[in-house]
Amino acid sequence: MVIQYKCPNCGDDMTFDSHTGMLSCTSCGRQDNIQELPDDYITNRFDEEEAKQYHCENCGAIVITDADTTATTCSFCGAGVVLGDRLTGDLAPVKVLPFKISRDEARAAFKKWCKNGILTPKGFMTANRIKEITGLYVPFWLYDLNTQAEVQAIGVRSREYTRGNYIYTEKKYYDVYRDMNMDYVRVPVDASEKMHDELMDKLEPFHYQDLERFKAPYLAGYIAEKYNYDDKQLFPRVKDKIASYIDEQIRSTIRGYSYVNYKHKHIDTSQRYAAYVLLPVWMVYYDYDKHVHTFAMNGQTGKVVGKPPISKKKVTYWFTGIAGTAFVGIKIAALIMGGGLLW
Template structure:
């Protein structure tokens, strides 16, 4: 089913506006509060605003699905994981409601808080800060595309129990008559802790680079809202490829590192610490399916495409820009020259030759 939100004043398509947090008609500036729009069991919305839908869709094997745009009648051919997109012919925002029902219905969403214009300006400023990037890249005038994408994540609530045993020493030195005495005391140290972790995010899309998505954190969960389809209008959205059970080993390994770091940080005040063994148990309590906002930036530079990601809530940008060999050599050369000068000054002050 294709859902498109229509303005009750002029009949134009409405999109989610990240500035106001409401549905916006760009034709007459009418806005609608999404939070007051009621959600029924299928995830559809009902309010004084109208939405048009088409129940017709055609499936071509397991790879693509065909939908019909309610505005222009064009055929929308999408990948199986797409849940929101725009019509390639008339540009109308569409939400594929039948892919957002049942087990595919998200629990939560963090709406975009940075619009496309703001994202472009933030990306250009970020490019100009690259001290070791080529001058041509720093101009930030080769943005090929910027896509607002709701990426599927699982948010895990976890209960953990950790134990750690360590061999520690405490070394002290003191004078005793004509002797300097060094005393070493040995300790067997045990630490244990029960820790709860709430809403640890793991991206559930096969298309997204896991390391890139991890670096986009943290997201501010104070903006987390119960899912409502109008938030997707005007953006691209995808559903998860992996279930919470599929991804549990990944979040388990990640949180195990958190617990180990916590236990190790609690062993302080010793001259040396040698961890003998550790036991960490992690139990899942809840897993929530959520859509989190990401701007994907495709940037052309010297006949190659570089992909960057921006947190659509906080503006944090991650990615690996190209490096200038000339700037790198100049930077290391400058450090070497400064170090050489400092050594020479110290030698002169000490009265030695050079």
């Protein structure tokens, strides 16, 4: 089932406007509040075929998608289409975080980010080689978690003092016990096998107070993916993701010691709730030096992540400059203290 949103006024295609948050017609200017639109058009369930054909209602062309695509654009007329039968039942998102940054704003922000590169090659900083920029709704699970932590440790307070010709070290040992209850809310983990996990993690934070109840028109004009992994499959990853925060929270309650030796640490994390949501990401594909570099931009905040090419010449100059500055500083300090300059 292909869903295309036709303007009731002029019949042209309507798409989601990131500035107004409305379903908008670029031809006549009509705007509709998405949250007030009926959602009874979603009636079918997902077909598990690897690829499926859809007819574009706009031009009649065949739209072929893989099994993970839930929204796309027609390659012939450019119309945005939403595949409604892939957004139902267990595959229906609970919430969506609409795009706040338009394609033009994303392009301008990426160019500005490139020009701020201190160690990137000069040609890269012109930012004129954007091969493709794609607005993508990435599937995420947002977890609410509870962690019970029981910790037994020995806290050591150590001090040194001098008596006569001897230096003494005094140590006092303390039993430390902590029984902690910690809650973590809205911890995100991307659920698409196509997206690089580290890249998606670095896009955080998203502002989840702007989450909206899912309505398919938010996807009009963008590409969207369905999840490849459910919340149970990704639970080990979300536990790993909060592990460092748990350790930091435990350490923050054990202070005032020279050092701490942990004897026993039992951590039990359980899932209270998981919501399937779609989060906005601009994917930027940049052609430089016969290679395509991939960058991601938070579609809500504009944060850019990725690894740009590094100029070896600039790196050499940079480290040489640091070394030279340090050398001059040392010589000036020596002169002030009465020493001579040895050039």
